[in-house]
Amino acid sequence: MKHFINPNDVDSVEELVQLGLELKADPLKFQHLGRNLTMGLVFFNSSLRTRVSTQKAALNLGMNVIVMNVGSDSWQLEFEDGVIMDQGKAEHVKEAAAVLGQYCDVIGVRAFAGLTDRDEDYKEIVLESFRRYAGVPIVNLESATRHPCQSLADLITIEELKKKERPKVVLTWVPHFKPLPQAVANSFAEWVLKTDYEFVIANPEGYDLAPEIRKDALVMHDQAEAFKGADFIYAKNWSSYEHYGQVLTQDRSWAITEERMALTDDAFFMHCLPVRRGLKVADAVIDGPHSAVIQQAGNRVWSVQAAIKKILEARG
Ligand SMILES: NCCC[C@H](NC(=O)CCC(=O)O)C(=O)O
Numbered sequence: 001m002k003h004f005i006n007p008n009d010v011d012s013v014e015e016l017v018q019l020g021l022e023l024k025a026d027p028l029k030f031q032h033l034g035r036n037l038t039m040g041l042v043f044f045n046s047s048l049r050t051r052v053s054t055q056k057a058a059l060n061l062g063m064n065v066i067v068m069n070v071g072s073d074s075w076q077l078e079f080e081d082g083v084i085m086d087q088g089k090a091e092h093v094k095e096a097a098a099v100l101g102q103y104c105d106v107i108g109v110r111a112f113a114g115l116t117d118r119d120e121d122y123k124e125i126v127l128e129s130f131r132r133y134a135g136v137p138i139v140n141l142e143s144a145t146r147h148p149c150q151s152l153a154d155l156i157t158i159e160e161l162k163k164k165e166r167p168k169v170v171l172t173w174v175p176h177f178k179p180l181p182q183a184v185a186n187s188f189a190e191w192v193l194k195t196d197y198e199f200v201i202a203n204p205e206g207y208d209l210a211p212e213i214r215k216d217a218l219v220m221h222d223q224a225e226a227f228k229g230a231d232f233i234y235a236k237n238w239s240s241y242e243h244y245g246q247v248l249t250q251d252r253s254w255a256i257t258e259e260r261m262a263l264t265d266d267a268f269f270m271h272c273l274p275v276r277r278g279l280k281v282a283d284a285v286i287d288g289p290h291s292a293v294i295q296q297a298g299n300r301v302w303s304v305q306a307a308i309k310k311i312l313e314a315r316g
């Protein structure tokens, strides 16, 4: 695997899930692979899980790790081609990515959507610039439209917890007062659609994900109906794709309560975290016996470790 940016970079999702489980059982098995190599992590946005789990994974593979917070630690970067740089941005990504590629053997990048210009976000300018100019493999640590490290951890978690061969998995929109990216939801849908799970997306009108993401997935605008018989409830807020970046409703009846969960087949509750308690999910659900959120976050180590292992092997 050359890069880990979206599922098209992955030969077999199933094999990568199994590798994650194998690494979880024996975290230091491939410690020789990354010896004397350096993993660089570049953050344009905040992070708890991604930052620490990726460091941990790289250390498990024997790598050294350098973390940089762009914005506070470095120069503001320009991404546009052919501009006269007479404003606030002191350095172009062409040099910045190429220079980081001199110091690091693999680079992880986190850069959220701006949520003002849909075409710009969906072109993935930041990630694609790093892919183009760094000259080393790139790991997507949540970009404008995808979060593959999260989605792979989600599939590992479902594999661990599922009680039937083909569980019913529901991705549901939950309310939030400010616009959030579509990356986590997009990515989850894309990865689940590569499995044979039964898959339903529940969201209010106006929140349908991009057609190229949801493909032929069943989309329901009635959450209670969607929950019937579900084995996994994956909750996430996202802003509108159609009315790009807008909050069209904050309808609290879409929050995850015990009453709603009672409609499912004893489903596990999943969320990528961070989550706002009370607003998106009732304490009784996230603190309850069917909450998978901590296991899910724990599995972030094995998902990114599997991706980095594949990259190191391909690099020779
Ligand atoms: N990496 C996990 C999710 C990150 C981001 N959530 C957030 O920004 C939540 C912020 C808040 O609740 O204020 C998102 O939705 O993509």
Ligand SMILES: NC(=O)OP(=O)(O)O
Binding pocket: 046, 047, 048, 049, 050, 051, 142, 150, 272, 273, 274
């Ligand atoms: N789920 C996730 O990516 O968490 P962080 O934003 O804290 O890294």
